[in-house]
Amino acid sequence: MPELPEVETTRRGLMPHVVGRVIEGVTVRAVRLRWPVPPGLARRLAGARLADIERRGKYLLFRVEASTPGWLIVHLGMSGSLRMVAAGTPAGCHDHLDLSLDNGHVVRLRDPRRFGAVLWHPGDPARHPLLAHLGVEPLSESFTGAWLYRHTRNRSAAIKQVLMDAGLVVGVGNIYANEALFHAGIDPRRPARRLGQARCTRLVEAVRATLERAIAAGGSSLRDFVHADGQPGYFQQHYAVYGRAGEPCRRCGGPIRHLRQGNRSTFFCPRCQR
DNA sequence: CCGACAACCTGTGAGC
DNA sequence: TGCTCACAGGTTGTCG
Incomplete structure (x- = not known):
């Protein structure tokens, strides 16, 4: 995973x-x-x-x-x-x-x-063809609300798909895109260019917090990394929306909705995410 | 440049 | 129990 x-x-x-x-x-x-x-x-x-x-x-x-x-x-x-x-x-x-x-x-x-x-x-791995065109690191200081706002003005695609575009920002896959959008209160279907400055900032903060929380959770299991049958050091986590179609939203209690965007599963709360 | 979509490959779980 | 089908954490390449 x-x-x-x-x-x-x-x-x-x-x-x-x-x-x-x-x-x-x-x-x-x-x-x-x-x-x-x-x-x-x-x-x-x-x-x-x-x-x-x-x-x-x-x-x-x-x-x-x-x-x-x-x-x-x-x-x-x-x-x-x-x-x-x-x-x-x-x-x-x-x-x-x-x-x-x-x-x-x-x-x-x-x-x-x-x-x-x-x-x-x-040579320098940053110059490798697969890495040369990668976007910003989400845990770096360059990933800010102002930056995201600036780089989404011409993007009409849904914010979830833009968030998962590695040419823009790296590392945000399907699970954490769903989770971060929930925590930011943003509808994953919203066209990226329709996000204002404030919501871009909320989203950036949600992405960072979601990723850091997951790293911290994984870090706690690293002690057993060397084991003949050991797990690779990460584990199933407690998700807010991912994989929870039909289950109650942890915030408002309404049912989590499931749909497909670009052939990937999207989960969100229609009441909490606008 | 942007966006949609097929392709790569195997395992798993749901439904019959 | 066993079969078939849809779907799964990512990314590239192609096409419109």
């Missing part, structure tokens, strides 16, 4: 076990992900040192120190997870990639739907 909070939670969970470690072995069981795992990746990574893990949107960026340094770019797609397991833990049928570290632990990628990606980039 990787949206920004899950990716960030994964990053924080991996950091203490991964940063500074040397990769002793690489196992690639499935080459066919969203794009093929680059041939020669295993050879390139073997013996290299993982110097840092950064995040851009929903991409995890592993800085690799080796004779030819570069960045290992990982995207978890719809169903991907990264977790730490002990060396020797048998791989399941959707465990596509292992990085065996010099501390007896293994970074294991599982991705049943294989919408995820594992890529290599020799």
